[in-house]
Amino acid sequence: xxxxxxxxxxIDVLCKVEENFLIENNLIKGSMKLIDENNxxxxxxxxxxxxxxxxxxxxxxxxxxxxxxxKVGFIGKVNNDEFGxxxxxxxxxxxxxxxxxxxxxxxxxxxxxxxxxxxxxxxxCTFLGIAGKINEKDINIDKIKNSEISFLxxxxxxxxxxxxxxxxxxxxxxxxxxxxxxxxxxxRHKESFLNLIRNKLDIIFANEGEIMAIINAKKxxxxxxxxxxxxxxxxxxxxxxxSVAINGTKITExxxxxxxxxxxxxxxxxxxxxxxxxxxxxxxSIKDCLLNATKLSSIIIQKYGARI
Numbered sequence: 098x099x100x101x102x103x104x105x106x107x108i109d110v111l112c113k114v115e116e117n118f119l120i121e122n123n124l125i126k127g128s129m130k131l132i133d134e135n136n137x138x139x140x141x142x143x144x145x146x147x148x149x150x151x152x153x154x155x156x157x158x159x160x161x162x163x164x165x166x167x168k169v170g171f172i173g174k175v176n177n178d179e180f181g182x183x184x185x186x187x188x189x190x191x192x193x194x195x196x197x198x199x200x201x202x203x204x205x206x207x208x209x210x211x212x213x214x215x216x217x218x219x220x221x222c223t224f225l226g227i228a229g230k231i232n233e234k235d236i237n238i239d240k241i242k243n244s245e246i247s248f249l250x251x252x253x254x255x256x257x258x259x260x261x262x263x264x265x266x267x268x269x270x271x272x273x274x275x276x277x278x279x280x281x282x283x284x285r286h287k288e289s290f291l292n293l294i295r296n297k298l299d300i301i302f303a304n305e306g307e308i309m310a311i312i313n314a315k316k317x318x319x320x321x322x323x324x325x326x327x328x329x330x331x332x333x334x335x336x337x338x339x340s341v342a343i344n345g346t347k348i349t350e351x352x353x354x355x356x357x358x359x360x361x362x363x364x365x366x367x368x369x370x371x372x373x374x375x376x377x378x379x380x381x382s383i384k385d386c387l388l389n390a391t392k393l394s395s396i397i398i399q400k401y402g403a404r405i
Contacts (some may be wrong), residue, residue, distance in 0.1 A: 364403025
């Protein structure tokens with residue numbers, strides 16, 4: 098197997114609603130709100146489901162790699178409920194090996210309700226459910242050892258059981274990569290993430306804000322100095338400034354694509370990672386890795402959702 102992703106198994110439930118629905122349910126248009134299971138079930142009772150998609154950050158990267166022809170797998174925790182079964186089917190339909198045995202859990206499968214109003218704006222309500230309760234028993238060591246790269250998402254990291262799962266993955270990986278996920282995730286787990294970057298991971302994906310926050314950088318030159326010091330491959334997206342990969346003392350830059358009709362930024366970083374890893378495994382130059390990553394992320398932001 099080429100890559101195994103480990104992350105939050107969140108099923109995206111797409112629904113069309115009127116503006117009044119948001120007002121009646123105290124939802125702010127365009128926002129993302131964390132909800133509990135009661136809120137989820139209450140909302141589900143009121144809507145008509147248009148489509149369900151197996152989602153989550155690391156899963157989006159794995160879907161991208163599968164579309165590019167790679168043999169890939171995914172480890173994510175779901176319940177043996179209706180959405181859990183649909184999540185598994187979504188992976189299998191895309192030729193992704195779902196490396197998790199469903200069983201009855203005390204929490205439902207993680208769910209993100211994506212409420213789409215007539216103006217195409219998306220309002221999200223997320224119930225994390227069992228997704229974030231992954232533990233070391235959920236990790237198949239043989240599968241990890243027999244894959245080229247293990248890819249983790251920062252969203253999944255937490256002290257306790259998820260940390261043990263991370264440690265088990267990284268210690269048994271041939272090559273370990275991780276996305277820092279988002280700035281709020283970085284701020285919550287700064288010390289732990291910094292330890293992972295310095296001492297455990299081989300490849301790190303981050304945007305400029307995330308990597309600067311984690312080392313308290315005042316300017317981007319501080320990031321370059323830090324990256325050279327730790328001698329890892331750090332891949333950084335910088336918005337309109339493009340992207341840069343720092344591999345030891347070698348710095349490679351890539352410009353952003355111009356004149357794009359940006360529709361939805363969902364999955365941009367996830368697909369960037371997919372494009373980069375696809376080229377990296379083919380032993381392309383780092384410049385070509387960045388070019389392929391940029392191309393894939395440019396495609397995804399010009400359409401809705403995170404599927405190419």
